[in-house]
Amino acid sequence: MFDSTYLSSKFSRRDLCKVAVGSTLSFMLPGFDLKAAQKRGPERQKSVIVLWMGGGPSQLETWDPHPGTAIGGPGNAIKTVVPGLQISDMYPLLAEQLEGMSVIRSMVSKEGDHERGTKYLKTGYRPEPTTVYPALGAIIIHERPNKSLEIPQHISMGNTQYPARGGYLGGYLDAFRVQDPGKNIGNMRAGVGSPRQNRRLENLDIVSQAFQKGRTIQTKKTLHQSTIDRALTMMSSEQLHAFEIEKEPDSVRKAYGDSSFGRGCLVARRLVEQGVHSIEVNLSGWDSHANNFTGHQTQAKMLDPAFSSLLKDLKARDLLDSTIVLCIGEFGRTPKINPLEGRDHWPTGFSCIVGGGGLKGNVIIGETDPTGKEKKPTEPVQIQDLYATILQNLKIDYKKELISPIGRPLALSDGTPIEKLI
The missing domain is CATH 3.40.720.10 (Alkaline Phosphatase, subunit A)
Structure with missing residues (x-):
């Protein structure tokens, strides 16, 4: 997968949530x-x-x-x-x-x-x-x-x-x-409009931050944050078109x-x-x-x-x-x-x-x-x-x-x- 630690170190969780909808994150990635x-x-x-x-x-x-x-x-x-x-x-x-x-x-x-x-x-x-x-x-x-x-x-x-x-x-x-x-890959694109999706991501940000308090070791072991980051990046990527043969x-x-x-x-x-x-x-x-x-x-x-x-x-x-x-x-x-x-x-x-x-x-x-x-x-x-x-x-x-x-x-x-x- 891509290097999520780079993203986490350069951008806040809220920044990622806002950018992830409606645009790609390719410009953030090293070596693109x-x-x-x-x-x-x-x-x-x-x-x-x-x-x-x-x-x-x-x-x-x-x-x-x-x-x-x-x-x-x-x-x-x-x-x-x-x-x-x-x-x-x-x-x-x-x-x-x-x-x-x-x-x-x-x-x-x-x-x-x-x-x-x-x-x-x-x-x-x-x-x-x-x-x-x-x-x-x-x-x-x-x-x-x-x-x-x-x-x-x-x-x-x-x-x-x-x-x-x-x-x-x-x-x-x-x-x-x-x-x-x-065929259609389920849950790859947001099922709602950008404003509503942004609100959902902001709420996810709040829940994620609360979850991570006092759980630093556990979240690293379970790849909790990096999994979310990778999912958001993939959902907004133009590279998903590779799966579409229409x-x-x-x-x-x-x-x-x-x-x-x-x-x-x-x-x-x-x-x-x-x-x-x-x-x-x-x-x-x-x-x-x-x-x-x-x-x-x-x-x-x-x-x-x-x-x-x-x-x-x-x-x-x-x-x-x-x-x-x-x-x-x-x-x-x-x-x-x-x-x-x-x-x-x-x-x-x-x-x-x-x-x-x-x-x-x-x-x-x-x-x-x-x-x-x-x-x-x-x-x-x-x-x-x-x-x-x-x-x-x-x-x-x-x-x-x-x-x-x-x-x-x-x-x-x-x-x-x-x-x-x-």
Whole structure:
């Protein structure tokens, strides 16, 4: 978030209340740089978009098909613009937009439970009772805050049971949640006219000052004042327009698809343009213990247009060189097809797509056994290795140690960067 301590030190609570309605606070913010947000190409400060596939998509029905085999199911594979790369035929639009992206077919995890697997894949650390680890997006904002932003810097869109959290870095780094992106975000604008809103804010000022008397330590711990300051700044900011897609051409909105995920991907592109550096777009519904094949067809109808349009848009606007896009879930699905025409949890040898932001593109890492007999893939990759790669690419020292609330030194990532992607 923006630096609320700066605001508090330079302006009284009453000043903030009066200014917050009907005008922006961008002129108050240190380092506000519109030109930086408008930069394109490699010189632009980098952003990360995570397309989170909640429930665990099948690698065999997405990025690692094995048609014509006992484990392949009824689907087929199609060629892509990346030489030697084939993906499921459910993704014809995406197949044309994968230039510069890479596929890892050998992701491995030791967690086969949804909650534990999600926390591990979102943080790079296996869950443990004594420490709540921060998500990748929280680490990025902690290490590279954008103080010119008046809207949240870490944003999660779409429905998810386990959103990205700030962990031991602090609740202020939790992702700002937008349940239904592209629609009206509730309580973002004042519901009354300026005079009445000003009176309300003045009354809030009185209540807040009374609350803080004798509670200095408590208010600092709960971020009481800074939360109010950030909310007021965001409510009056023109940057909120990044969440509004009504002015986008009909053809663009149609290309992304009229689903929560499709709208979320379009908003993600707009947020990147605004200078937001950490964005998560969720597409749940991949847990296919039954009816795996029809279920994945339904999911593909949302993922294919949205993902392909996002990549196409980022390239057209010269933003892909400064934006890492990662599409991943908490694990994959079993090669074996169960009696319910489903696939079960499979944390060994699943797939993801990653690229942009200066990462090496058109790379295929790892192979899985087309017979399904060999569990281990070639060139296994752990999530901490992928996150170490991303952090290094962002010029963040992934080996940097921070001290947890219980005094334990913890590295941002204990992985090793993937040489093939550097």
